[in-house]
Amino acid sequence: MTVVRSIIRGVGAHLPKRIVTNDELAKTLDTSDAWIQERSGIRQRHIADDSELTSVLGAAAAKQALIRAGIDPVEIDLVICATATPDRTFPATAVRIQNMLGVTKGAAFDVQAVCSGFVYAMTIADNFIKVYQFKRALVIGAETFSRILDWEDRSTCVLFGDGAGAVVLEAHHQKGTREDRGILATRIRSDGRYEDLLYVDGGPGSTKTTGLLRMNGREVFRHAVQKISGVIEETLVETGYSADEIDLFIPHQANKRILDGIAKKLNVAPEKIVMTLDKHGNTSAASIPLALNQAFEDHRIKDGSLILMEAMGGGFTWGAVLARW
Numbered sequence: 001m002t003v004v005r006s007i008i009r010g011v012g013a014h015l016p017k018r019i020v021t022n023d024e025l026a027k028t029l030d031t032s033d034a035w036i037q038e039r040s041g042i043r044q045r046h047i048a049d050d051s052e053l054t055s056v057l058g059a060a061a062a063k064q065a066l067i068r069a070g071i072d073p074v075e076i077d078l079v080i081c082a083t084a085t086p087d088r089t090f091p092a093t094a095v096r097i098q099n100m101l102g103v104t105k106g107a108a109f110d111v112q113a114v115c116s117g118f119v120y121a122m123t124i125a126d127n128f129i130k131v132y133q134f135k136r137a138l139v140i141g142a143e144t145f146s147r148i149l150d151w152e153d154r155s156t157c158v159l160f161g162d163g164a165g166a167v168v169l170e171a172h173h174q175k176g177t178r179e180d181r182g183i184l185a186t187r188i189r190s191d192g193r194y195e196d197l198l199y200v201d202g203g204p205g206s207t208k209t210t211g212l213l214r215m216n217g218r219e220v221f222r223h224a225v226q227k228i229s230g231v232i233e234e235t236l237v238e239t240g241y242s243a244d245e246i247d248l249f250i251p252h253q254a255n256k257r258i259l260d261g262i263a264k265k266l267n268v269a270p271e272k273i274v275m276t277l278d279k280h281g282n283t284s285a286a287s288i289p290l291a292l293n294q295a296f297e298d299h300r301i302k303d304g305s306l307i308l309m310e311a312m313g314g315g316f317t318w319g320a321v322l323a324r325w
């Protein structure tokens with residue numbers, strides 16, 4: 001008997017043109033390149049200009065993923081955009097991207113799970129594909145976090161950046177074993193008790209403004225390693241793999257010290273970790289597909305590579321996806 005799996009057919013990414021280094025931030029903020037690098041691992045980030053909307057970045061990333069997959073936009077029947085920085089409160093940024101790409105069938109909607117958005121969106125798309133509701137999905141993570149940063153708050157504004165990444169998923173019949181290609185296991189979690197540790201202090205339904213990001217970094221950090229390790233272990237138990245069988249670890253890029261902590265706890269060799277936060281900062285829902293794209297362009301992903309993606313963000317939300325390329 002065969003099962004339907006979501007195969008990753010293509011990956012793409014797009015970054016705003018402007019690069020802002022730590023030294024540039026230190027000109028107007030009481031901070032330094034040394035502090036930012038030592039505490040987070042970040043060296044620079046891309047910042048969008050007024051014309052580089054979340055939809056524009058997302059559509060460019062999706063276009064590249066479609067070209068690499070050799071799939072025409074008219075064959076896509078599901079577009080999910082993970083974002084916490086939509087162009088407009090509504091309609092969904094995914095609908096705008098659908099229109100920009102010329103996708104005319106199926107459904108398009110946004111997913112709001114902040115930094116875990118891409119893991120949530122992959123999980124949702126995978127479940128739709130597995131029940132035969134859609135055949136080819138574009139899963140996009142796109143953010144313009146620079147628009148919701150308090151540029152006078154050095155404890156947050158130095159950490160984030162803008163960008164987008166995307167993958168094309170396609171339904172394929174597989175044997176139903178752990179050696180299959182495609183998404184093998186997913187886990188998503190949330191716990192609203194932690195809402196006030198990472199949030200935006202505004203919204204259309206409360207202040208009628210967009211609001212700015214607020215974070216208790218130390219507390220978020222304290223929860224991150226334990227929560228992320230938990231969902232990773234669950235995907236490994238479900239598939240019967242051990243952490244040392246993972247070929248590539250593609251984590252959400254929030255802090256190098258968090259990534260090192262998870263790798264140590266799970267015994268993942270440092271050379272298997274894809275690290276892009278030095279160049280991009282924390283791009284929220286875009287960070288995993290941006291890192292996946294970087295690994296693809298660096299020829300680190302081979303046919304059959306076992307890839308683990310994980311994230312944690314505001315809510316708290318967290319989750320993991322285990323997939324074979």
Ligand code: UT7
Nearest residue numbers: 031032035039040115154155158217218220221254255313
């Ligand atoms: O993607 C969503 C999930 N988010 C995360 O995973 C973020 C998790 N948290 C973190 O990555 C870290 O907590 C931070 C990088 C945000 C901060 O690192 P930390 O080691 O936890 O530093 P801290 O907040 O404990 O601050 C240490 C000191 C403080 O000074 P005092 O109180 O010790 O005198 C801060 O005021 O560093 C100071 N500080 C800075 N100094 C220079 C905070 N921000 C800066 C800055 N430049 N930009």
